[in-house]
Amino acid sequence: MTISADPTPPEDPDQAPAPTSRRELNKAATRQAITDAALALLRTSGPGNFTVEDIADAAGISRRTFFNYFGSTDAALASVTHGFLDNAIQQFKLRPADEPVLQSAQEALMALADPMTVAPLAELFTLTQQSSLMSHSELEAWDHCREQITEVARGRAAATPGAVDELYLRALAGSVISCGKAAMEVWFSRRGADLSPASLAELRHLLIDAMALLGSGFTTGTSPAPSSSASRPS
Amino acid sequence: MTISADPTPPEDPDQAPAPTSRRELNKAATRQAITDAALALLRTSGPGNFTVEDIADAAGISRRTFFNYFGSTDAALASVTHGFLDNAIQQFKLRPADEPVLQSAQEALMALADPMTVAPLAELFTLTQQSSLMSHSELEAWDHCREQITEVARGRAAATPGAVDELYLRALAGSVISCGKAAMEVWFSRRGADLSPASLAELRHLLIDAMALLGSGFTTGTSPAPSSSASRPS
DNA sequence: TCACGCTTTTACACTACGTGCAAGTTTGCA
């Protein structure tokens, strides 16, 4: 599996600003090979129908090495989700500190509603057939994201006078995550793995609507349902 | 483990309206013995430091029988959470159909903020030292509760004209659960397993505040923090 | 009281998971 030393060292020195040593390249490649193999097996065999050994064989590594990278099959698959959410957090952190958290979340999610970014997540979702409850590692990824949001919100709140309300931070971050998940779940249930522009536009609307619902305190109550998203052509 | 037939049959016939045959009594007793044993081991050995075999031995059953009742150690412990949340759902369903969902949730939770009901959950929480991410079974319990809330909300919305907004239902139910969890987390982090009246009063306030935050759309924004709960003597 | 059918428990076997360990291999660096 390891890449034997390349006899031609040139490889554009101005193209690798990051500390990309051969070690790190190998590790990254192995990591990718594992998730690719896991995803391929998920496609062909279905969830729960393949073992760690299967993944290791397909990735060309030993079973033991697999466990050096991931703690379980689920963890390997959840790296897809992790990647997506890390991306989301990155966008989130870029938002101006004086922007309301809900709007920051909305904007961050908007930046990710493009085909290339959403595709892996959408496939994972459909392949695991939204089995209601995600895997442990999948949930860990979302929870990690929630904690990140909490921290950012805490940092913003700290800039204002008065004690930081821990309940406010946690309730808000948790709700943002829940609403984000809800929007994605509805999208997947409506469009499957459809990544067409129209479908992605609907995803964006769902995300916006979800955050709007949260921001309005779900005031549609039991009365009419003027919100939207129930019918939006594009 | 099984209870040998009781030689004295009398046992008040008017006191057992439920179909409590000896079989069901044995099953219930075994189930209870398992969770008790698991909880005891959690207390003495700490999380992750005992096996299914340990639990089975302590409960006086075989390892195989344990798996007839629970799918894992976590599941056995999560029966505590399951019991609490089932109770909550029951209270929730009793609320009038024309009441706003958020208020129903608030009222249902109020009914459970008493020492006897909260104690087991509080102990479980402290023993697992709020390890940030709950066990899979624990999360399953919360998710089941979320689904129940969704269904109740759907039923209420169906009584009104217009199509039911799936996003609204899911986002609301998810947020309610998140806020409930947030309130409990803050409570546990502040008071540990303190079940004094003052502590429980604070729990009630936290739950009320959490639902209020949700109902107001977290409008405290980045400005002041007039909400409350940050300081409440009793 | 007994005998018959159904349910539950149990022992056994088996596959797979996850980890510690020590030996072998690759990489970074002087």
Add this chain to the structure above:
DNA sequence: TGCAAACTTGCACGTAGTGTAAAAGCGTGA
């Protein structure tokens, strides 16, 4: 080139979870 650190691998071990068939417990009717 040679050494030290990092990485991979095979092996062994304990544990998780499940299928299966035999044994024990329970309900019911004669």
